Amino acid sequence: MSDFGAHPQARPGAGRWVLVTGAGGRIGRAACPGLAARGWRVRALDRRPLGGVAGLADPPVVAELADAPALDRAAAGMDAVVHLAGQADEAPFPEILQANIVGTYQVFEAARRGGVPRVVYASSNHAVGFTPRSDLVGVDLPPRPDTYYGLSKVFGEALGRLYVDRYGMETVCLRIGSWRDRPTTPRHLSTWLSPADGVRLLHAALSAPDVGFAVVYGISANTRAWWDLAPARALGYLSVDDAEDYAEEILAEHGEPDPADPEQAYVGGDFAGPAYDAPLPAGGNGAAGGRRGADATGRPGAGAAADPPGAAGASR
Numbered sequence: 001m002s003d004f005g006a007h008p009q010a011r012p013g014a015g016r017w018v019l020v021t022g023a024g025g026r027i028g029r030a031a032c033p034g035l036a037a038r039g040w041r042v043r044a045l046d047r048r049p050l051g052g053v054a055g056l057a058d059p060p061v062v063a064e065l066a067d068a069p070a071l072d073r074a075a076a077g078m079d080a081v082v083h084l085a086g087q088a089d090e091a092p093f094p095e096i097l098q099a100n101i102v103g104t105y106q107v108f109e110a111a112r113r114g115g116v117p118r119v120v121y122a123s124s125n126h127a128v129g130f131t132p133r134s135d136l137v138g139v140d141l142p143p144r145p146d147t148y149y150g151l152s153k154v155f156g157e158a159l160g161r162l163y164v165d166r167y168g169m170e171t172v173c174l175r176i177g178s179w180r181d182r183p184t185t186p187r188h189l190s191t192w193l194s195p196a197d198g199v200r201l202l203h204a205a206l207s208a209p210d211v212g213f214a215v216v217y218g219i220s221a222n223t224r225a226w227w228d229l230a231p232a233r234a235l236g237y238l239s240v241d242d243a244e245d246y247a248e249e250i251l252a253e254h255g256e257p258d259p260a261d262p263e264q265a266y267v268g269g270d271f272a273g274p275a276y277d278a279p280l281p282a283g284g285n286g287a288a289g290g291r292r293g294a295d296a297t298g299r300p301g302a303g304a305a306a307d308p309p310g311a312a313g314a315s316r
Contacts, residue, residue, distance in 0.1 A: 013039025018206060019078045019116075021045045021107060022085030023053055023060065027122065027179055027198065031082060032056060034199030040206070045074045046085070065103030071110035080118040080206050083107045083156075090147040090276055100152030108163050118170040120205045121160050125175050125191065125217070125227070126150030129268020137267055138228045139175070139215045146268035147276050157215060164213040172205040172235070176218040177227070183243040186250060186257035187269050190226045193219050194241040201237050208235040223247075226267070 018035060022028050023044030029052075032042045036055030043058040044050055050060040063070035065085055075081060085107070087099040104121070111119050129146025131137065145151040153175075160171030177191035179198050193201070197220040205216070216235065217227035223244040229237070257264045266272035 013041075013203070013207070015039065015041055016079040017041045017043060017057075017077055018080045018082060019043045019045060019074055020082045020084060021065070021074075022083070022122075023056075024048055024050050025084060025088065027176075027195075028084050029053055030195040030199060031084065031202055034195075035082075035203060035206070038199075038203050040203075043074060043078065045071075065099070065106050068106060068110065071106055072113060075110040075114035075116055078111075078114065078116045080120065081107065081111050081116055082120045082122075082202060082206070084122045086122075086152070087149065090149045090271065093148045096148040096152050100149070101155050104152070104156045104159060108159055108169075112163060112167050112169065116169070118172070118206065118211070119160065119163070120202060121156050121171060121173045123153045123157050123173040123175045123215070124150065125177055126268045126271050127153040127157060127175060129266060129271050131267040133226055133265060133267055136228050137217075137226055139217065139231050144267075146266065146271040150268060150271065161213050170211050171213050172208075172211055173213075173215045174201060174205060174218045175215065175227070179218075183246050183250060185263070186254050187263045189243045189247055189250060190222055190224045191219055191269075192222055192241075192243040197221075197239045197241050200239065201232060204232065204235040204237040211235065 013035065018040045020028055020031055020042055023032055024046040032044055032053050033055035036042050041057040042055050044053060044056050044060040045063060046060065047064050049062055061070060061074040063074065083104065086103055087096055108119060126146050127150050128141045128144050129150045130144040131141055143154040145154050157173045160173055163169045164171050177193045178188045179193045179195065180188065181195065183189055183192040198218065201218050214231065214235065216232035217229060218232065219225055219227055219229065220241040220243060221239040222242055229239065259265060262273040263269045
């Protein structure tokens, strides 16, 4: 079984065209050459000039997601779109609204107008981040976003569903875990997605036949995996790497993980902790009843998580 198309009926790249938005980001810089190596002809789009991005078959398109005519030109003639562009972390809602909600709508619209049959959408585990962690979490969960960022990913998944049902497009939503060169925290032992496995996942999402609408988790073959990879494997995803190879080093530095830490207690990790609460005006008391899970003293109650160590971006 080859990772170039593990699904028995996979449609390999074989010269087909794919537009990668956000090609200058962490994922895009690995995705473009990785997909090119699998036979895809890659066109890249980013808001900034692209330097050092390998694997491009066309000059890159420099444009904002708000520029509909530029998106139309970029999507013209494409067989698929991989939508990676947008705000990649928590931010004030107006920023999330423009980058991740309006911007994602603009990309789907450009794909629809251009007759692009498939969109692979970079969603996130933070779309269900307030879900308490269990042994193996599936994809059939109600939305429980942990941040405005997570909320925008719920929107993107719902938008993909709409475009499948109304316009007959195909959409694969990838709830990406921790895409990093290597795991560095105890959480990453469960949520890591190596760049090599990430490219395998993107290729599977692009090449599997007749996907309709699909939501899958994006992690490597981690021994301590929290999320069910069966839906991704049904697309032909063949994960190879395992964060357990780094466990001894990580646990020597950080110690064994505490199940009560939000890093471990919720699907979204510390994004579900109070460090991401919106600020209150001076003298404000907040929502009625206080933060979910806190007792009258403000300490976490049963099932609630303690204050997370660190701030935004500490882990994905």
